[in-house]
Amino acid sequence: MTPQKNDQARGISQALAEQNLDVAIENARATFAVVATSIPEPLQEREAHLVNWYNRLKGNPITKLRALYDFMAQIYDSIHKFTPCKKGCISCCHYPVSIREVEIKFIERESGVLRAKNVRSTEDYHGLACPFLRNNSCSIYHARPFVCRRHIAITKTAHWCHPDRANSAKFPLVNFTEVDKVFNAILLESQSSKAWDIRQIFF
Numbered sequence: 323m324t325p326q327k328n329d330q331a332r333g334i335s336q337a338l339a340e341q342n343l344d345v346a347i348e349n350a351r352a353t354f355a356v357v358a359t360s361i362p363e364p365l366q367e368r369e370a371h372l373v374n375w376y377n378r379l380k381g382n383p384i385t386k387l388r389a390l391y392d393f394m395a396q397i398y399d400s401i402h403k404f405t406p407c408k409k410g411c412i413s414c415c416h417y418p419v420s421i422r423e424v425e426i427k428f429i430e431r432e433s434g435v436l437r438a439k440n441v442r443s444t445e446d447y448h449g450l451a452c453p454f455l456r457n458n459s460c461s462i463y464h465a466r467p468f469v470c471r472r473h474i475a476i477t478k479t480a481h482w483c484h485p486d487r488a489n490s491a492k493f494p495l496v497n498f499t500e501v502d503k504v505f506n507a508i509l510l511e512s513q514s515s516k517a518w519d520i521r522q523i524f525f
């Protein structure tokens with residue numbers, strides 16, 4: 323068998339094995355244990371001091387949000403080999419997507435898409451497509467909200483990310499506490515405490 327066929331066969335058997343919930347959780351736990359150590363030291367160091375970095379940042383909250391997103395992209399680049407999150411995987415675009423005022427302004431500024439005149443009343447959005455999902459792709463990828471950037475699955479495959487299966491168990495997810503702290507500081511600074519679902523604001 324050629325190396326390419328070997329990879330294909332391994333991928334298929336991995337996908338089949340992960341249809342078992344216990345296997346998927348075990349895989350995610352194992353990845354969780356190695357993911358943090360795979361981030362280059364300078365990036366880990368920056369993350370550890372991210373609140374100090376934020377305190378020295380100049381500019382308005384939107385500029386600061388952009389700087390935070392740039393940092394998150396660097397982290398993501400260093401761990402993408404551990405995640406099944408890939409272009410064309412749209413499962414989490416069918417989950418509730420919370421969004422705050424500063425993120426709405428960021429989307430408006432970066433994508434040119436303006437919010438609707440009225441805010442839609444809330445409903446259960448689980449399973450409903452995000453309005454920015456077009457042709458199985460995010461149409462505002464560079465401007466997408468914080469939660470879309472923060473949600474990083476670490477199972478081997480995206481099988482359990484499907485909205486019908488996502489609530490079957492609590493899967494370990496990668497999270498970065500200092501990133502969260504800076505995001506919360508930006509919300510505070512921009513007085514963006516109120517949250518909506520993205521589908522209430524853009525439709």
Ligand code: SF4
Binds near residue numbers: 414416452459467470
């Ligand atoms: S903003 Fe983009 S990434 Fe986020 S849920 Fe919508 S389509 Fe998906």
